[in-house]
Amino acid sequence: MGILTLGVSVYVTACIIYATLSLAYFFLSQHKAFSCDSSCQKRVFFGLAGGGISLCFLLGNAILPQTALGGFAALPVILTTILGGWLSGLIALIITLASHGVALSDKFAIGLVFLILFAGKIWRKRPIIIALAIVFVILACRLGSMLLLDPTRFYTNIRLVYPQMVYPLMECLCFFITYFALVVKKEYVEASISMKDFAMIDSVTSLNNRKRIDQEIIKLSSETQSFGVGLIDLDDFKQVNDRYGHLIGDRLLFETAEIFRSTTRSRDFIGRYGGEEFLIFVRNADPLTVYQVCQRIRAAVANTLFLANSPQPFKLTVSIGVGMYHAGDDLMTCIHQADIALYQAKRRGKNTVVMANGAHRFNTVQFWED
Numbered sequence: 080m081g082i083l084t085l086g087v088s089v090y091v092t093a094c095i096i097y098a099t100l101s102l103a104y105f106f107l108s109q110h111k112a113f114s115c116d117s118s119c120q121k122r123v124f125f126g127l128a129g130g131g132i133s134l135c136f137l138l139g140n141a142i143l144p145q146t147a148l149g150g151f152a153a154l155p156v157i158l159t160t161i162l163g164g165w166l167s168g169l170i171a172l173i174i175t176l177a178s179h180g181v182a183l184s185d186k187f188a189i190g191l192v193f194l195i196l197f198a199g200k201i202w203r204k205r206p207i208i209i210a211l212a213i214v215f216v217i218l219a220c221r222l223g224s225m226l227l228l229d230p231t232r233f234y235t236n237i238r239l240v241y242p243q244m245v246y247p248l249m250e251c252l253c254f255f256i257t258y259f260a261l262v263v264k265k266e267y268v269e270a271s272i273s274m275k276d277f278a279m280i281d282s283v284t285s286l287n288n289r290k291r292i293d294q295e296i297i298k299l300s301s302e303t304q305s306f307g308v309g310l311i312d313l314d315d316f317k318q319v320n321d322r323y324g325h326l327i328g329d330r331l332l333f334e335t336a337e338i339f340r341s342t343t344r345s346r347d348f349i350g351r352y353g354g355e356e357f358l359i360f361v362r363n364a365d366p367l368t369v370y371q372v373c374q375r376i377r378a379a380v381a382n383t384l385f386l387a388n389s390p391q392p393f394k395l396t397v398s399i400g401v402g403m404y405h406a407g408d409d410l411m412t413c414i415h416q417a418d419i420a421l422y423q424a425k426r427r428g429k430n431t432v433v434m435a436n437g438a439h440r441f442n443t444v445q446f447w448e449d
């Protein structure tokens with residue numbers, strides 16, 4: 080094979096590897112960047128994509144010369160392991176080893192490479208030197224086996240030696256191109272996701288901000304499962320601000336938000352609705368559970384000594400108004416009902432949870448006494 084044709088083959092191969100893995104990576108990174116810590120299904124999918132590339136090389140071996148197939152088939156396995164961790168790598172490895180077209184010695188070398196990657200947990204470190212060293216190991220293995228098995232042919236027929244020298248170098252080149260292209264892609268995706276997250280976080284409390292709440296409201300407007308809507312308001316916060324200043328006020332808001340985080344489940348949604356008012360969606364819960372969750376939040380705030388290590392520790396309380404959303408309801412009306420319930424809680428002396436009874440029937444609102 081001429082050097083130009085080989086160069087084109089390497090380029091096409093690099094493009095196939097990069098396009099497939101980066102597409103799979105992008106697809107799996109919709110809300111959170113894909114990594115070795117992603118869900119099992121995602122890692123399996125990524126492994127299938129990696130194995131699919133090897134399969135594509137082996138079945139449609141028109142792109143690469145037969146003698147180079149083994150080394151190039153190892154590349155998706157290495158890259159899949161680096162980006163997706165052991166499970167993705169193992170799946171890509173199984174597909175590669177199970178397919179025809181790779182010499183037994185190459186299969187052995189690819190298996191060995193995976194074991195080294197696995198033992199070194201390369202997905203946690205991603206040191207390119209190790210990965211490159213592995214590609215060179217394949218090169219050395221190939222030359223070594225030729226020298227050992229048929230030394231006379233090796234010395235007398237230079238045309239046989241040439242591919243054994245050139246292909247592994249091309250594999251390294253291909254690895255370099257795809258590795259760096261994928262790392263750049265990964266960093267770009269991670270940066271854009273964290274920027275997006277950052278834009279949705281309230282700077283004072285680190286809870287979801289109003290923009291993110293509005294998104295969640297749109298998302299939950301067509302929800303088919305019932306959930307609770309709680310509006311939480313800090314009691315007499317103006318006095319704190321007036322007496323101790325906004326800086327202390329901000330620190331108290333942050334500590335209160337910490338209590339909300341620690342007293343709710345990860346599947347619940349909580350955000351800063353505005354000023355000293357917070358909105359919580361208690362997911363998949365019946366009215367009694369929602370009421371109990373809100374009581375838990377109220378009690379946790381009331382029992383906390385805020386700014387405990389400062390010379391001026393505080394006691395704070397919250398009032399909570401609760402509404403229930405059921406499939407088909409208008410969520411904004413539900414939030415409005417929670418607001419009315421919050422108003423009732425304030426009127427009844429604060430530090431109270433008031434629930435809009437039968438919040439799905441908006442014309443007959445009654446309130447449960449705390």
Ligand SMILES: Nc1nc2c(ncn2[C@@H]2O[C@H](COP(=O)(O)OP(=O)(O)OP(=O)(O)O)[C@@H](O)[C@H]2O)c(=O)[nH]1
Pocket residue numbers: 283312313314315316317318320321324325326327328329332353354355425429
């Ligand atoms: N420090 C700080 N204060 C805020 C922030 N946002 C709103 N506030 C203050 O929260 C206070 C809310 O006051 P009010 O609406 O009168 O309510 P309240 O004093 O808590 O009284 P009740 O709601 O009736 O219990 C105001 O003093 C606002 O300035 C903020 O980001 N940081």
